[in-house]
Amino acid sequence: MPFQPLPQDQPSAILSCPDCHASWLIYEQQVGLPITCPGCGSTARPTHLGHTKAGSGRQVSFPSFRRLLEQPDTAHRVIPIVERWLNLRYEGALRFVDPAGQPVLLTEVHFQLQGQAEWQGAIYNLFMSSVR
Ligand SMILES: [Zn+2]
Known part of the structure; x- marks a missing residue:
């Protein structure tokens, strides 16, 4: 049975x-x-780098973050703040590019957002209001 959080x-x-x-x-x-x-999509064994700072309780998983970007009613709220905070541009189809036009992996976008308490909290609030 797959893991169900x-x-x-x-x-x-x-x-x-x-x-x-x-x-x-x-x-x-x-x-x-x-x-x-x-x-x-690699299935090679990933390296375990450690843990985020415990105690915030406001992390949003990668699949949940991707869902926020995929659903039109949340995408129009999430995309502008990601663009502003990380200085990225959204090109559609879950693709972000940096100011030089280089693609930035969605996993990297998620990781950066989760690494900053204020951003993490804002994404969490968007997520919670979207699942209600
Ligand atoms: Zn990989």
Whole structure:
């Protein structure tokens, strides 16, 4: 049976892909399980980089973040703040580019947002209002 997080579970373990070096967050219970890189689809065993600062309880998982961008009613609220905070431009189809026009992996966008308490809280609030 695939792992199903409980509502109170928060993704807090940081993984890094040995192939594309994307970083992303998973649930503690998933550490050590076979997992596919959300950046490149590699199934190589990811490196466990450690944990986000415990205690915020306001992390939003990568799949949930992607859903926020995919759903029109939340995308129009999430995309402008991601563009402003990270100085990126949204090109549609879940693609962001930096000011030089270089693509930035969605996993990297998520990781940067989750690494900053204020941004993390804002994304969490958007997520919670979208699942109500
Ligand atoms: Zn990868």
